Amino acid sequence: xxxxxxxxxxxxxxxxxxxxxxxxxxxxxxxxxxxxxxxxxxxxxxxxxxxxxxxxxxxxxxxxxxxxxxxxxxxxxxxxxxxxxxxxxxxxxxxxxxxxxxxxxxxxxxxxxxxxxxxxxxxxxxxxxxxxxxxxxxxxxxxxxxxxxxxxxxxxxxxxxxxxxxxxxxxxxxxxxxxxxxxxxxxxxxxxxxxxxxxxxxxxxxxxxxxxxxxxxxxxxxxxxxxxxxxxxxxxxxxxxxxxxxxxxxxxxxxxxxxxxxxxxxxxxxxxxxxx
Amino acid sequence: xxxxxxxxxxxxxxxxxxxxxxxxxxxxxxxxxxxxxxxxxxxxxxxxxxxxxxxxxxxxxxxxxxxxxxxxxxxxxxxxxxxxxxxxxxxxxxxxxxxxxxxxxxxxxxxxxxxxxxxxxxxxxxxxxxxxxxxxxxxxxxxxxxxxxxxxxxxxxxxxxxxxxxxxxxxxxxxxxxxxxxxxxxxxxxxxxxxxxxxxxxxxxxxxxxxxxxxxxxxxxxxxxxxxxxxxxxxxxxxxxxxxxxxxxxxxxxxxxxxxxxxxxxxxxxxxxxxxxxxxxxxxxxxxxxxxxxxxxxxxxxxxxx
Ligand SMILES: Cc1cc2nc3c(=O)[nH]c(=O)nc-3n(C[C@H](O)[C@H](O)[C@H](O)COP(=O)(O)O)c2cc1C
Numbered sequence: 389x390x391x392x393x394x395x396x397x398x399x400x401x402x403x404x405x406x407x408x409x410x411x412x413x414x415x416x417x418x419x420x421x422x423x424x425x426x427x428x429x430x431x432x433x434x435x436x437x438x439x440x441x442x443x444x445x446x447x448x449x450x451x452x453x454x455x456x457x458x459x460x461x462x463x464x465x466x467x468x469x470x471x472x473x474x475x476x477x478x479x480x481x482x483x484x485x486x487x488x489x490x491x492x493x494x495x496x497x498x499x500x501x502x503x504x505x506x507x508x509x510x511x512x513x514x515x516x517x518x519x520x521x522x523x524x525x526x527x528x529x530x531x532x533x534x535x536x537x538x539x540x541x542x543x544x545x546x547x548x549x550x551x552x553x554x555x556x557x558x559x560x561x562x563x564x565x566x567x568x569x570x571x572x573x574x575x576x577x578x579x580x581x582x583x584x585x586x587x588x589x590x591x592x593x594x595x596x597x598x599x600x601x602x603x604x605x606x607x608x609x610x611x612x613x614x615x616x617x618x619x620x621x622x623x624x625x626x627x628x629x630x631x632x633x634x635x636x637x638x639x640x641x642x643x644x645x646x647x648x649x650x651x652x653x654x655x656x657x658x659x660x661x662x663x664x
Numbered sequence: 665x666x667x668x669x670x671x672x673x674x675x676x677x678x679x680x681x682x683x684x685x686x687x688x689x690x691x692x693x694x695x696x697x698x699x700x701x702x703x704x705x706x707x708x709x710x711x712x713x714x715x716x717x718x719x720x721x722x723x724x725x726x727x728x729x730x731x732x733x734x735x736x737x738x739x740x741x742x743x744x745x746x747x748x749x750x751x752x753x754x755x756x757x758x759x760x761x762x763x764x765x766x767x768x769x770x771x772x773x774x775x776x777x778x779x780x781x782x783x784x785x786x787x788x789x790x791x792x793x794x795x796x797x798x799x800x801x802x803x804x805x806x807x808x809x810x811x812x813x814x815x816x817x818x819x820x821x822x823x824x825x826x827x828x829x830x831x832x833x834x835x836x837x838x839x840x841x842x843x844x845x846x847x848x849x850x851x852x853x854x855x856x857x858x859x860x861x862x863x864x865x866x867x868x869x870x871x872x873x874x875x876x877x878x879x880x881x882x883x884x885x886x887x888x889x890x891x892x893x894x895x896x897x898x899x900x901x902x903x904x905x906x907x908x909x910x911x912x913x914x915x916x917x918x919x920x921x922x923x924x925x926x927x928x929x930x931x932x933x934x935x936x937x938x939x940x941x942x943x944x945x946x947x948x949x950x951x952x953x954x955x956x957x958x959x960x961x962x963x964x965x966x967x968x969x970x
Contacts, residue, residue: 389698390698390937392938435883437727438730438732438931439727439934440935617722618723618724620725620734620934621688621934621937623690624695625689625690625694625695625933625934626736627724627739628736629722642739647694661721662722
């Protein structure tokens with residue numbers, strides 16, 4: 389079930405000239421949301437741009453008594469819609485629709501004894517915080533592999549640390565963490581893990597997710613990815629957000645990622661058919 | 665005052681004149697978890713061929729000023745899976761199903777129509793002869809007067825369900841296609857489907873859609889669609905289902921005044937899936953303010969400028 393809330397913006401934290409975190413007063417959505425689900429945000433009440441934008445639910449916002457009062461999204465300012473969201477002011481109201489899509493947990497229920505390793509690139513961090521809270525509540529071991537171009541792309545890693553995750557940070561320019569791609573420490577740690585079973589959860593640029601899926605396949609770690617195709621409606625109405633995945637019949641089919649995803653078992657994804 | 669939102673489209677009675685447009689509301693069940701789909705005037709299903717279709721590779725949509733282009737390529741489950749997997753639940757929910765049917769040949773249209781006629785729960789058939797996004801089928805009939813007549817009269821012979829050809833705006837004189845539909849035995853016509861269009865990424869000099877061309881929908885097309893509904897209303901006696909860019913009750917009423925008996929809403933549902941009650945409430949409010957008892961009093965009620 390999805391609800392549409394004309395939500396007051398509670399906070400707008402600019403993280404840099406590119407990134408901000410917008411908090412919305414939307415208790416109904418916060419109560420219903422499960423880890424990895426998304427919302428469709430309408431950047432304006434007018435027609436420019438016309439369509440909503442999909443965003444992973446980043447934080448569940450809570451009051452002093454820990455009651456859910458809203459959700460936040462991690463926005464990257466890349467176009468007309470996201471630039472409006474970057475400039476939005478507390479007190480403004482924007483329409484947000486959700487929660488939508490399947491949860492990480494719908495794809496892989498927590499396998500007993502598995503460690504959860506999260507692999508995030510840039511704003512791909514967004515769907516992991518709710519999963520980390522869930523994992524922490526279960527007292528299961530977790531790690532965050534988090535990569536960006538440079539230090540200014542890496543945010544909120546400490547939130548994960550506070551929840552008990554061990555961190556592996558990478559930057560391509562070496563300004564923070566290890567220099568190089570996030571798959572570097574991931575591969576090393578996978579190889580060094582001995583017999584411990586690990587589940588990989590990945591979200592970020594498509595080439596990164598594809599590389600993680602390949603590592604997961606060759607190093608025997610079940611892998612779940614959260615894909616981010618262009619979406620029209622988020623409700624299954626328009627058939628624009630399709631991704632090609634292998635079906636129960638083992639043949640590849642286009643499926644709507646708003647309904648069957650955005651989270652998929654990486655084994656099913658036909659990577660060469662993904663638009664970038 | 666007593667006012668009645670129901671409308672008559674030939675032999676078909678709709679609770680209200682506001683229908684979800686084909687290709688913009690899945691098969692209807694997608695929305696059933698979030699809203700009462702049976703409260704809509706009707707649901708025009710995603711276009712159905714006899715067999716399943718994969719559709720075009722992404723990217724399938726791109727936004728343009730006050731609108732969007734789509735080239736979905738009629739991905740769909742085919743009529744047999746529709747009647748087996750969707751129709752029973754739609755029927756249980758009490759949805760008024762206007763099934764949008766496609767074909768690459770006359771025989772295919774007829775076969776799809778036959779399958780649907782054999783099942784309970786189908787209120788009407790909308791003949792998609794206007795999809796601009798696939799090469800074979802549909803548009804080749806919809807862009808030719810004899811093709812339009814042939815499809816309508818062929819389907820007429822195999823079903824007693826109301827048939828509603830959906831017209832393309834990508835022709836010089838849309839009214840002549842409404843006339844060909846009337847002569848072929850249609851019960852109503854619906855218009856408009858999307859306008860053939862194109863968008864280019866100037867940095868890469870590549871088309872923004874994988875299919876290169878797509879159909880323009882949304883508020884950008886509304887004034888042209890209103891004009892076309894008006895022209896058809898002047899030309900035929902058939903009831904008209906108007907659409908193109910409707911976003912508000914005012915837009916609904918504009919189409920009714922131009923000559924529509926009912927309307928469909930597509931793109932605006934993507935923006936606001938809960939738009940339906942807003943539109944019916946706004947229409948009811950208008951009728952109350954103007955002392956109108958029945959929606960049909962609004963249809964074709966355009967006054968001359970003085
Ligand atoms: C994503 C998308 C898919 C569509 N698919 C179909 C379809 O399967 N069959 C059809 O007859 N029309 C289809 N249409 C056309 C719409 O039903 C409608 O005629 C058109 O979009 C104009 O109305 P609107 O501006 O309210 O969207 C589609 C439109 C869109 C935007």
